[in-house]
Amino acid sequence: MSFTIAATVEEAVEAMANGARPIAGGTDLVVGARHGKSALPDDLVAIDRLAELAEIGPGPGGHRVGALVTHAQLMIDPFIVENYTALADAAALVGSPSTRNVGTLGGNVMNASPAMDTGAPLLVFGATARVAGPGGERTVPLDELWTGPGTTSAAANELLIALNLPMPSDRCGSAYVRLEYRRAMEIAVVGAAAGVTLAEDGTVASASVALSAVAPTIVAVAGTDALNGLALADAAATAAELASDQASPISDLRASDSYRRHCVGVMAKRAVDAACRRAAGESISVPVNRALGIGAA
Amino acid sequence: MSESATPQNFDLEVNGISYPISADQGKNLLSVIREDVGLTGTKEGCDDCECGACMVLLDGQPVNSCSYLAVQAQGRTVTTIEGVMQGEEMHALQRNLLDEGGVQCGFCTPGMIMSAHALLDRNSNPTPEDVKIGLSGNLCRCTGYAKILAAVEKTAAE
Ligand SMILES: Cc1cc2nc3c(=O)[nH]c(=O)nc-3n(C[C@H](O)[C@H](O)[C@H](O)COP(=O)(O)OP(=O)(O)OC[C@H]3O[C@@H](n4cnc5c(N)ncnc54)[C@H](O)[C@@H]3O)c2cc1C
Ligand code: FES
Ligand code: FES
Numbered sequence: 001m002s003f004t005i006a007a008t009v010e011e012a013v014e015a016m017a018n019g020a021r022p023i024a025g026g027t028d029l030v031v032g033a034r035h036g037k038s039a040l041p042d043d044l045v046a047i048d049r050l051a052e053l054a055e056i057g058p059g060p061g062g063h064r065v066g067a068l069v070t071h072a073q074l075m076i077d078p079f080i081v082e083n084y085t086a087l088a089d090a091a092a093l094v095g096s097p098s099t100r101n102v103g104t105l106g107g108n109v110m111n112a113s114p115a116m117d118t119g120a121p122l123l124v125f126g127a128t129a130r131v132a133g134p135g136g137e138r139t140v141p142l143d144e145l146w147t148g149p150g151t152t153s154a155a156a157n158e159l160l161i162a163l164n165l166p167m168p169s170d171r172c173g174s175a176y177v178r179l180e181y182r183r184a185m186e187i188a189v190v191g192a193a194a195g196v197t198l199a200e201d202g203t204v205a206s207a208s209v210a211l212s213a214v215a216p217t218i219v220a221v222a223g224t225d226a227l228n229g230l231a232l233a234d235a236a237a238t239a240a241e242l243a244s245d246q247a248s249p250i251s252d253l254r255a256s257d258s259y260r261r262h263c264v265g266v267m268a269k270r271a272v273d274a275a276c277r278r279a280a281g282e283s284i285s286v287p288v289n290r291a292l293g294i295g296a297a
Numbered sequence: 298m299s300e301s302a303t304p305q306n307f308d309l310e311v312n313g314i315s316y317p318i319s320a321d322q323g324k325n326l327l328s329v330i331r332e333d334v335g336l337t338g339t340k341e342g343c344d345d346c347e348c349g350a351c352m353v354l355l356d357g358q359p360v361n362s363c364s365y366l367a368v369q370a371q372g373r374t375v376t377t378i379e380g381v382m383q384g385e386e387m388h389a390l391q392r393n394l395l396d397e398g399g400v401q402c403g404f405c406t407p408g409m410i411m412s413a414h415a416l417l418d419r420n421s422n423p424t425p426e427d428v429k430i431g432l433s434g435n436l437c438r439c440t441g442y443a444k445i446l447a448a449v450e451k452t453a454a455e
Contacts, residue, residue: 003305003322003368023369031346031364033323040323046369072358096434097412098352098359184433185347 005046009053009132009161015045016157017134022047024068025102027095028111053106053161056080062167064130067106067160072097074105074118081286084165085278086121086174086193086271092287093117093176096184106160112146112217113187119146119218120193121176123210127165133158146217171205172197173279175288177271178212179263181254183290188213189255190264192243194271196227196235198279204228204235207272214247214264221246221268236272243268307371311336312380322368326360327351329367330377338378338407342436349435352408353377359415359434378407381414389455390414393448401439409435413449423453 002020006012012022021041023029025048033040047053053066056077063083065074074080074091081088094100094108094117108118109129122142129140131154145152154160178191191212199205206228209221221242227235244265251257274288284291305322308315309329316334327344330353331337339362342350346364353362354376381388390410393399400406409432416423416431423431428449437445 001322003366005372023366026365026369027346030325030366034325034364035345044322044366048369049372096349097415097431098349098361098434099346101358102355102360102365184430 002043003046004044005049007049009050009159012045012047012050012159013132013134013157015043016159019043019156020045021156022159024048024104024107025070027099027103028107028113047159048104059162059164061164063165064162065105065165066162067104067109069105071095071100071103071105071108071118075100075286083168084121084125084174085286086124086176086195086275087118089176089287089289090117090121090178090191090193093178093180093186093188093289099185105163109142109145109163110152110154110160112148112150112152114149114215114217115188115191115213116218117176117178117188117191117212120191120210120212121174121195122163122165123218123220124174124193124195124208125165125168126208127163129154129160130162130164131158132161137161139164142218143220148216169197171199171279173275173277175271175274175278175284177267177274177288177292177294179267180289180294190214190247190249190260190267192264192267192271194239194268194275196272196275196279198276199229202231202280204230204232204276207235207239207275209239209243209268209272211243211247211264211268214249214260219246227272232273232276235276236269239272240265240269305368307368309334309367309370309375310373311375312377313374318367320367322366324367325363326353326365326367326370326375327362330362330375336377336379340404340407342404342408347436348405349408349412350405352411352435354411354415357415357418359412361434376411378410381410388414389452390417390449393451393455394445397444397448397451399440399444399448405435405437405439409437409445413452416449417453421453423450425450428453 071091249260342348
């Protein structure tokens with residue numbers, strides 16, 4: 001049994017090479033262990049003091065969000081809200097203020113829940129994960145990182161250090177919408193993120209859509225070039241069809257598979273609609289879920 | 298890097314006082330505050346990160362102490378409901394909760410106050426919606442919330 005507090009990334013990687021599990025906010029790890037989901041690992045290395053991983057700033061080919069950036073930071077960071085709005089929409093929906101204060105983007109990504117909220121926005125933006133291991137750093141596309149519910153392709157001794165987000169284009173907008181039964185302390189029944197770039201005439205020039213809680217991992221919707229050239233209403237309807245067709249949801253306590261399949265289409269439609277309107281310069285506050293009145297009051 | 302075997306020995310700063318703690322590394326902050334530090338104002342409701350009865354401030358921000366490892370709080374400052382009193386004088390949130398009838402059984406009250414405290418610290422002029430969001434991690438089984446929200450809004454307006 002050991003508990004260490006890493007002062008540098010190197011110390012964290014070394015502890016992980018010796019078998020320790022990283023703990024950031026612990027909102028998945030500790031809550032899961034107390035729940036009996038899986039025992040608390042014997043050896044832990046706290047990474048929450050690595051200040052250099054808690055920053056949002058310029059990065060290779062765009063912007064870099066450190067793994068320790070919290071949901072509370074993301075949802076109000078002016079730069080994220082302006083340029084990667086869907087990520088702010090998602091962060092603002094996580095848990096409650098206390099969950100958002102300690103819960104980190106890196107923990108959300110590495111916990112790899114198919115219902116995680118930041119995943120669909122990150123996929124839509126084409127984000128990549130930067131991980132550090134004993135042999136140095138490497139970059140992993142997110143669709144190669146998530147391999148199944150709770151599993152990633154990162155080795156046990158690899159620390160996620162940041163998410164790299166490509167530069168946003170002109171006239172682009174994004175949104176993340178989730179179906180929830182209540183307004184706090186909820187997880188997505190289903191969710192959808194959309195990123196849209198508009199042509200000068202206001203039609204869709206390019207779009208990407210990704211879905212939460214309808215497959216073993218967060219998934220990108222294929223064939224979104226079908227939205228190109230369409231005006232808002234048609235683009236949103238097309239996205240709804242593609243999303244429902246491509247979803248492979250399960251039935252559980254919270255929703256049946258057919259309800260999830262239907263609703264993920266509705267979420268995709270609303271996400272595309274909000275993303276287009278934001279791209280056109282309309283101000284829709286974060287999170288868009290509140291602006292749309294989703295969830296019981 | 299600080300390393301030691303179980304039990305973990307560390308100092309925990311609660312309400313401005315540093316306490317030497319010796320506890321299992323899996324022991325939650327709530328149990329250490331109640332059992333080792335001896336301050337029982339912080340309550341255990343669900344022990345599952347759902348109800349907010351265990352809310353304390355860690356470096357000024359709310360955290361569910363039932364689901365946070367005590368050992369991870371070393372080097373940070375913990376504030377509990379006992380740290381909110383100003384000497385013998387009640388904090389405005391405490392006074393207003395009583396005045397507005399926002400306390401019935403009182404079990405949720407310490408957690409509510411800690412969440413409200415953190416909210417008002419970063420937003421001295423919250424909208425009613427801001428107050429609802431600020432308290433969205435706290436359950437109350439008695440009051441129906443309206444009087445609690447009114448007490449927080451009254452405190453902000455003072
Ligand atoms: C009440 C409550 C409500 C919640 N609501 C939501 C919600 O609405 N939406 C949502 O998506 N999630 C939700 N969550 C889940 C959780 O809060 C988030 O996933 C959070 O972002 C996890 O971050 P953390 O720092 O607490 O992770 P931790 O628990 O510290 O870590 C999670 C996992 O990732 C690993 N890990 C952490 N950081 C790294 C790193 N840098 N490199 C490698 N591995 C790492 C850990 O070893 C662990 O396996 C909720 C949790 C609770 C308790
Ligand atoms: S006791 Fe911690 S949230 Fe309920
Ligand atoms: S007063 Fe009883 S739970 Fe709130």
